Amino acid sequence: MLNRVRSAVAHLVSSGGGPPPRPKSPDLPNATSAPPAAPPEAPRSPPARAGSASAAPRKIAEARASFSRPTFLQLSPGGLRRADDHAGRAVQSPPDTGRRLPWSTGYAEVINAGKSRHNEDQACCEVVYVEGRRSVSGAPREPSRGQPCWPLQKEVTHESLVVGAIENAFQLMDEQMARERRGHQVEGGCCALVVVYLLGKVYVANAGDSRAIIVRNGEIIPMSQEFTPETERQRLQLLGFLKPELLGGEFTHLEFPRRVQPKELGQRMLYRDQNMTGWAYKKIELEDLRFPLVCGEGKKARVMATIGVTRGLGDHNLRVCSSTLPIKPFLSCFPEVRVYDLTQYEHCPDDVLVLGTDGLWDVTSDCEVAATVDKVLSAYEPNDPSRYTALAQALVLGARGTPRDRGWRLPNNKLGSGDDISVFIIPLGGPGSYS
Amino acid sequence: MLNRVRSAVAHLVSSGGGPPPRPKSPDLPNATSAPPAAPPEAPRSPPARAGSASAAPRKIAEARASFSRPTFLQLSPGGLRRADDHAGRAVQSPPDTGRRLPWSTGYAEVINAGKSRHNEDQACCEVVYVEGRRSVSGAPREPSRGQPCWPLQKEVTHESLVVGAIENAFQLMDEQMARERRGHQVEGGCCALVVVYLLGKVYVANAGDSRAIIVRNGEIIPMSQEFTPETERQRLQLLGFLKPELLGGEFTHLEFPRRVQPKELGQRMLYRDQNMTGWAYKKIELEDLRFPLVCGEGKKARVMATIGVTRGLGDHNLRVCSSTLPIKPFLSCFPEVRVYDLTQYEHCPDDVLVLGTDGLWDVTSDCEVAATVDKVLSAYEPNDPSRYTALAQALVLGARGTPRDRGWRLPNNKLGSGDDISVFIIPLGGPGSYS
Numbered sequence: 001m002l003n004r005v006r007s008a009v010a011h012l013v014s015s016g017g018g019p020p021p022r023p024k025s026p027d028l029p030n031a032t033s034a035p036p037a038a039p040p041e042a043p044r045s046p047p048a049r050a051g052s053a054s055a056a057p058r059k060i061a062e063a064r065a066s067f068s069r070p071t072f073l074q075l076s077p078g079g080l081r082r083a084d085d086h087a088g089r090a091v092q093s094p095p096d097t098g099r100r101l102p103w104s105t106g107y108a109e110v111i112n113a114g115k116s117r118h119n120e121d122q123a124c125c126e127v128v129y130v131e132g133r134r135s136v137s138g139a140p141r142e143p144s145r146g147q148p149c150w151p152l153q154k155e156v157t158h159e160s161l162v163v164g165a166i167e168n169a170f171q172l173m174d175e176q177m178a179r180e181r182r183g184h185q186v187e188g189g190c191c192a193l194v195v196v197y198l199l200g201k202v203y204v205a206n207a208g209d210s211r212a213i214i215v216r217n218g219e220i221i222p223m224s225q226e227f228t229p230e231t232e233r234q235r236l237q238l239l240g241f242l243k244p245e246l247l248g249g250e251f252t253h254l255e256f257p258r259r260v261q262p263k264e265l266g267q268r269m270l271y272r273d274q275n276m277t278g279w280a281y282k283k284i285e286l287e288d289l290r291f292p293l294v295c296g297e298g299k300k301a302r303v304m305a306t307i308g309v310t311r312g313l314g315d316h317n318l319r320v321c322s323s324t325l326p327i328k329p330f331l332s333c334f335p336e337v338r339v340y341d342l343t344q345y346e347h348c349p350d351d352v353l354v355l356g357t358d359g360l361w362d363v364t365s366d367c368e369v370a371a372t373v374d375k376v377l378s379a380y381e382p383n384d385p386s387r388y389t390a391l392a393q394a395l396v397l398g399a400r401g402t403p404r405d406r407g408w409r410l411p412n413n414k415l416g417s418g419d420d421i422s423v424f425i426i427p428l429g430g431p432g433s434y435s
Numbered sequence: 436m437l438n439r440v441r442s443a444v445a446h447l448v449s450s451g452g453g454p455p456p457r458p459k460s461p462d463l464p465n466a467t468s469a470p471p472a473a474p475p476e477a478p479r480s481p482p483a484r485a486g487s488a489s490a491a492p493r494k495i496a497e498a499r500a501s502f503s504r505p506t507f508l509q510l511s512p513g514g515l516r517r518a519d520d521h522a523g524r525a526v527q528s529p530p531d532t533g534r535r536l537p538w539s540t541g542y543a544e545v546i547n548a549g550k551s552r553h554n555e556d557q558a559c560c561e562v563v564y565v566e567g568r569r570s571v572s573g574a575p576r577e578p579s580r581g582q583p584c585w586p587l588q589k590e591v592t593h594e595s596l597v598v599g600a601i602e603n604a605f606q607l608m609d610e611q612m613a614r615e616r617r618g619h620q621v622e623g624g625c626c627a628l629v630v631v632y633l634l635g636k637v638y639v640a641n642a643g644d645s646r647a648i649i650v651r652n653g654e655i656i657p658m659s660q661e662f663t664p665e666t667e668r669q670r671l672q673l674l675g676f677l678k679p680e681l682l683g684g685e686f687t688h689l690e691f692p693r694r695v696q697p698k699e700l701g702q703r704m705l706y707r708d709q710n711m712t713g714w715a716y717k718k719i720e721l722e723d724l725r726f727p728l729v730c731g732e733g734k735k736a737r738v739m740a741t742i743g744v745t746r747g748l749g750d751h752n753l754r755v756c757s758s759t760l761p762i763k764p765f766l767s768c769f770p771e772v773r774v775y776d777l778t779q780y781e782h783c784p785d786d787v788l789v790l791g792t793d794g795l796w797d798v799t800s801d802c803e804v805a806a807t808v809d810k811v812l813s814a815y816e817p818n819d820p821s822r823y824t825a826l827a828q829a830l831v832l833g834a835r836g837t838p839r840d841r842g843w844r845l846p847n848n849k850l851g852s853g854d855d856i857s858v859f860i861i862p863l864g865g866p867g868s869y870s
Binding site: 153154155156159160161162163164165166167168171238239242243257258270272275276277278279280297332334337 | 591
């Protein structure tokens with residue numbers, strides 16, 4: 001995935017594209033440092049082999065054949081076995097010796113409590129350099145002539161080019177996974193959360209149910225939204241409405257507060273259509289007895305009774321349970337990209353961008369994360385580069401809990417997360433910051 | 436339109452529907468006062484006959500045959516002629532004598548500077564009483580049995596029922612206009628902005644380019660968004676992508692920063708697809724030479740080079756200029772409904788909800804409106820019920836300007852609005868307020 005983002009950004013600033021027509025902001029410099037890009041990627045149903053999305057295109061078949069963890073963990077074969085132990089669930093972080101992650105970024109992860117053989121989260125983090133050069137070819141800059149009715153040329157900002165490059169990278173990655181599936185019988189899919197830093201701005205791209213927040217001076221700034229059957233209900237219903245053949249006569253695109261029963265034919269019941277946010281009444285017809293395209297609430301919400309995440313990469317061959325109906329047409333590989341301008345605020349060493357997979361957020365609220373940020377960072381010197389790894393570890397431990405009689409438990413005796421958990425902490429004004 | 440909203444709300448609380456399954460908030464009372472509903476409705480291209488959307492279903496053909504203004508203006512035949520004078524452009528308000536609008540709501544309007552024969556904005560305002568009774572039939576409340584996989588029943592709030600009733604009313608109104616078109620050869624369409632007050636909450640439903648804002652203690656709270664080819668680009672592109680037959684081989688659903696020229700075939704150019712918010716590069720193919728589905732910026736943005744508003748009622752027969760391609764499939768009759776809870780804040784007499792047609796907002800910013808609210812209301816006693824009409828008049832006059840050598844001009848010498856202008860001012864804590 002990172003390779004895709006990198007090559008898309010490289011493409012953007014290199015000769016192939018040329019600068020955008022009539023850019024408003026100054027031209028991109030000739031050489032620019034692209035980003036600590038830090039994507040935790042969580043493979044999705046059905047359980048996939050590890051290493052899928054973040055592996056380099058070369059050697060994919062081999063990489064998939066053996067289990068691996070992020071290279072920056074520098075795990076020995078023995079360490080890899082310990083990281084893979086569902087009973088101990090030891091928290092893993094990069095060693096304190098050796099090279100730190102860019103900006104002293106902190107990282108910690110833990111394997112699941114047994115729901116899959118391997119840790120299906122994957123992460124990577126890289127500094128890449130992109131060389132650009134001034135346009136020699138590309139789109140002409142003059143407005144076209146002889147085109148009546150054609151308005152002035154649209155402004156294209158640098159920011160929208162970076163956003164477009166990232167969106168493009170997600171799409172290309174998804175297409176690559178489709179090709180690999182055919183070539184290597186590799187199944188499965190994953191969600192993806194990608195952070196790119198470029199020219200003073202942080203771009204957070206999310207497709208799936210991971211989450212990113214900024215904690216700044218104690219304030220929480222959401223940097224992503226989750227994509228689930230509930231948050232994407234209207235997009236899914238619209239697709240089912242416009243392309244009823246995708247429902248295969250098995251599903252209805254309408255939503256009802258509960259399952260409609262055959263004896264209710266002809267009666268009136270509340271429903272929601274793709275254009276509606278409220279509920280209205282309709283007379284029940286035969287088609288309304290079909291299973292609803294979107295059903296369930298919270299963690300149990302599903303598309304076609306099968307999948308609970310509606311954006312991500314892969315899953316090209318996913319089918320409805322006991323049916324041949326494909327689900328992929330309802331999944332989107334496009335991320336939502338949010339932009340945060342680092343130059344608009346004077347950041348202190350306690351201001352951080354927190355990335356976590358669903359294993360963290362299933363049992364931890366944004367406010368609890370912000371409280372942990374405050375508690376852990378204030379226990380360390382502001383210039384101690386190990387404080388961000390300590391924070392990542394504290395968050396992973398807090399979501400995992402401790403083993404007791406009936407599973408992993410949090411201090412309040414609620415169940416901890418039995419899922420894989422991965423956390424990045426990117427300091428926004430820390431010792432190794434971008435300035 | 437108001438009749439549709441009224442009957443939908445009536446339906447909601449009357450026997451037909453019964454209360455929603457498992458409501459969270461207390462049941463609707465037996466008798467409830469529904470709303471000062473105050474919809475300015477602005478007919479749209481192509482110029483339509485007056486009185487369209489707010490006329491009662493009966494006598495529609497007759498009502499359409501003659502020009503009319505809102506009944507609460509109480510215009511004599513002579514007054515109607517003066518209101519219709521494009522040269523004088525006299526501002527019209529309800530007479531100071533006689534019954535005031537509910538809550539002492541203020542209203543003012545002015546005709547256009549000659550762009551159409553009649554004032555194509557329409558407005559109405561009514562207090563309606565809806566009798567409800569407890570459910571005797573309707574949907575059973577027990578969760579269904581024998582349905583494996585079916586999750587718990589969804590919660591349906593009263594608020595979401597009112598929202599659904601309003602959405603439903605817009606859809607039924609649009610269908611009614613389709614029937615009338617066939618029966619009476621009545622063409623045209625309009626946008627609609629509707630306010631409903633019910634049980635302590637204000638519902639603002641908007642489909643089109645009118646706008647509503649609350650000015651509360653000087654703060655601006657947007658209560659609607661405009662629906663234009665620019666704000667709805669992704670919805671329109673998605674539809675063109677999923678239903679290419681709607682583009683008739685004449686349009687492309689892709690967006691380019693400027694018109695693609697035939698000589699650029701095979702070259703790379705920036706584009707945006709329906710899933711993208713940023714720009715990326717693609718190689719130009721033959722299809723990309725077609726006219727783009729969405730083009731232009733600001734007031735000049737158009738769908739299929741024809742219409743600049745993407746939501747509203749009617750326009751069932753609207754075609755692309757010099758083509759038979761229908762545009763209606765791209766227009767949505769569904770409003771966005773925003774809810775404001777009046778009980779969550781102690782409102783003072785200077786807190787108002789401002790509704791205006793595009794004639795106001797084309798030349799007046801939210802901040803300028805807020806400044807005028809402050810200036811005008813502070814010149815009147817807080818309990819003077821005429822202050823809200825004075826404010827509406829000031830806003831209309833401020834947007835119209837005064838006639839000078841080269842048209843209607845504002846004090847800063849910029850062009851005033853040559854469009855029809857209508858403004859409602861609904862006091863949220865005024866002398867005749869809801870309490």
